Amino acid sequence: MIKYTQNTLDKLEAIPEQCGYILRYERGNFQSGYCILDDRKVVVLNKFLQIEGRINTLIEIIPQLNIEVALLDDNSKKLFAEISENSERKSEESE
Numbered sequence: 001m002i003k004y005t006q007n008t009l010d011k012l013e014a015i016p017e018q019c020g021y022i023l024r025y026e027r028g029n030f031q032s033g034y035c036i037l038d039d040r041k042v043v044v045l046n047k048f049l050q051i052e053g054r055i056n057t058l059i060e061i062i063p064q065l066n067i068e069v070a071l072l073d074d075n076s077k078k079l080f081a082e083i084s085e086n087s088e089r090k091s092e093e094s095e
Contacts, residue, residue: 015062022042
């Protein structure tokens with residue numbers, strides 16, 4: 001179970017950052033709350049999202065990113081594995 005705290009948000013932000021992605025919080029017309037620029041390894045999130053929204057958005061997009069697990073520290077590896085497992089479970093349930 002994910003806790004909606006600043007600490008959790010910091011841990012989630014560390015996963016893409018450790019793999020060379022740049023996370024930016026900007027305003028814009030985001031239908032889903034984020035935009036991924038794959039060629040530049042930039043993820044832009046809606047800056048008007050509260051902590052809960054930011055956490056949910058990161059949980060949604062992290063599995064879509066090209067994350068190299070070898071670059072992650074131990075805490076990030078555990079969190080990434082948990083997110084990936086939950087993402088796979090959700091996709092299986094929707095089939």
